[in-house]
Amino acid sequence: MNRQAQAAVLFLLGASLLHAGTTDLYLRYVKAGLQPLLLASGAVLIATALATAWYEWRRSRTLHEPEQQHQQQERHQHQHQHREPRVSWLLVLPLLALILVAPPALGSYSATRTGTALQEPVAYPALPSTGTLRLGVADYAGRAVYDHGRGLTGRRIAVTGFVALDHDGTPYLVRMALNCCAADAQPVKVGLAGRIPPVLQPDTWLEVTGTYTPRVTRDPVNDGPIPWIEVTEAKPVPAPRDPYDETWNT
Known part of the structure; x- marks a missing residue:
């Protein structure tokens, strides 16, 4: 999972928390008094995702300079050697559950x-x-x-x-x-x-x-x-x- 994918997952998770917190959906998960914390968490995740995406965009704009391009290639090789495990994509599953499934209240x-x-x-x-x-x-x-x-x-x-x-x-x-x-x-x-x-x-x-x-x-x-x-x-x-x-x- 590269930086762009990480930013996308963070953004979607933050947006899902904001959606749940601004509707009655959050009441299926937490008590009503925790709504402000839930909204704050969603806002922080979205801000982190946007900051990550902006950082990657700024770095990609420097690739036209030969020396920096060479450094970028070295960094790419280093990242290739230490690539995040594919199991990290399982982090997307809770996100899909939050988006697609609205669990009933306990009965x-x-x-x-x-x-x-x-x-x-x-x-x-x-x-x-x-x-x-x-x-x-x-x-x-x-x-x-x-x-x-x-x-x-x-x-x-x-x-x-x-x-x-x-x-x-x-x-x-x-x-x-x-x-x-x-x-x-x-x-x-x-x-x-x-x-x-x-x-x-x-x-x-x-x-x-x-x-x-x-x-x-x-x-x-x-x-x-x-x-x-x-x-x-x-x-x-x-x-x-x-x-x-x-x-x-x-």
Whole structure:
């Protein structure tokens, strides 16, 4: 892989990062808060590619002078002796994957094979005193397990997530939680009881409305706590713009 090819790969990789960072595609890979770093990385790669191409263009313009041409031939022979291995072209494969393949967000398959990652929140933000409480899955689960439902009892609660069915058919409402990127995504699960739809399809996104229940069971995968919600209404909703939940460790 010569300098021109290296510059082309760097440019395409930087352009792909900028494309992902300026659309919702990046949310399939990293948490929303990393968007500025992703855009900065793409800009740096493009700048490096342009600088490399400019340097090679400047050097090629000097070939008309005999002495410099002779030096160029010597450099070419030296480079020929130390040519980069052909395996370096495999670096193009991740680039093609980024350009051609948009992976789906992690769903019920991962959720049912991974134990709940619920962690005790550092603090509990104040809740509105009236109206329906619209909470994230991790927010509801943390308050239900570690705050013992304080502030939730007697309130109408709305939670959105996707459906996952355990091996015995137990229905969960799940949101995959991120620390940094999709590679470290782990599920937070809430059990569904009450007026749930008779037929539940895994990976269907639902907005569940219901009330707090003190019931807590243990995850069969890692024995982690799984709170429950008493469902009064459940309706399908489109998948959200950001399918991951970032509130689990706040």
